[in-house]
């Protein structure tokens with residue numbers, strides 16, 4: 001838990017600038033639900049979480065790196081993988097983010113939803129985004145972090161897909177499954193075993209990759225789509241038009257600590 005700093009509370013909350021240090025602390029203690037920066041942060045994820053995430057949230061696929069939370073915020077952990085291949089210690093709900101059942105039972109329940117380094121694994125990027133928006137209340141926050149392809153081996157084998165590709169997968173998530181498996185097994189080569197330092201790649205998965213036939217239940221382990229910051233931004237902007245009046249951007253920035261791309265959306 002980051003401690004309160006009157007200087008930071010004053011600097012980042014211009015509406016409170018007139019208050020004394022004691023009054024600032026009083027305000028902070030009286031309004032733990034308000035989305036405000038109130039202490040020092042060391043990374044992009046800490047900064048954006050402190051600024052935007054309050055109330056009851058859902059984090060999808062957190063693995064070994066759950067998003068840090070501040071103030072009055074707590075989460076349920078959801079993951080499609082009971083085996084916790086990407087680490088972590090608990091699952092509160094077993095869900096795949098692009099599974100239609102995911103949204104049906106969770107509709108409009110959460111103040112925020114987080115998917116960090118998850119959507120690049122989804123069979124359907126747009127369906128996953130759709131569901132994150134669906135399970136979040138109006139006025140709530142969807143916080144998505146995706147990698148930058150330029151800093152991963154993905155750049156050697158993953159093509160740049162047009163938006164139409166994502167629309168096709170929105171309508172039918174596995175329509176390009178064979179193409180994605182082929183790209184992965186053919187293009188990634190021997191270095192494939194070193195592409196993820198956290199995931200425990202089982203012998204079955206490795207054998208499947210070597211044979212070019214990846215079982216559906218293990219497809220979540222590798223990336224389907226990845227882009228540069230600019231191309232991700234373009235996809236989110238097109239998604240905003242594809243899902244009219246569903247969300248607006250409240251922040252988008254580059255995370256230099258992990259070379260990743262951060263998008264903070266407010267649900268309309």
Ligand SMILES: [Zn+2]
Nearest residue numbers: 165169176224
């Ligand atoms: Zn695809």
